[in-house]
Amino acid sequence: MVTTEVDNLDRRSTTLAEIRRLEALSARAWPTEKEFYDGVWACRSTPDFPSDRINSVTPLDPDDNKNMRERVKHLCFDNGVYKRPLRMTPLAPLELFDELKQNGWANFKDVAVMALKPLPHISGSDVKLKAIDVEAYSKLTVLNHTHENRYAEIYFKLLKRIKGKPSFFELDRDGQVIGNIIAVNDFGQVGLIDFAIVPGLRGRGLGGLALQSLISTVSRKSAEVPIECLWLQVETLNSAAWRLYSDAGFKTIYHYQYWRPGV
16 A cells, blocks of 8 residues: 655645646646536546546645535545545645545555656667557557557547647657657647557666657757656656656656545
């Protein structure tokens, strides 16, 4: 079980405005199929797609703390059956954490939101970024995430909903496909989404080479179109990815956790 929690340290070190901005970018870069609001609690649902990020409830204002128990029951359960976790960022009311603990909830996944700014000027590697269309990308990412083929159509629909300017990349090295990644440019904030290396090629340093080429490419383009930063999200238990991004210069802006009952 993950024991790290959103705490006052995140609130002191990062302004709520910056967190709101990154939360908005995240919602635009990895969009849900259905979304509605109860006050400023966002309920996001994407049936049949295995992603907590777009199947969860996210409180988005520390002061929206009324009727919390009733709202949790309404938003996280369907007809009394648990359906989706709470996604707790530093924007969540502090009182909600106590409410959840008292009712037997606990966090089960911790995610860091990281950013790289200013962009470093570095040389690329021998990994090439090949732009492909969204349909081809959908099929490629399903293979690299070892999902069933039926998820290709679900991915396709999700990726078509992306706001901003997405670029879908196949990662090639020496004529061999080694992975995939999406870069979403949203008013100079570039989100790195869905980064995956071919399963049989992992653990060989290819992720670092691919990231080096991507940062180099984005940095060069920033001379033509201003780009303020790169941002991404990574599960903190994924130690290999955490080291990869930290070594590349990404810094943690804030953490969020997923909570569910009976962990």
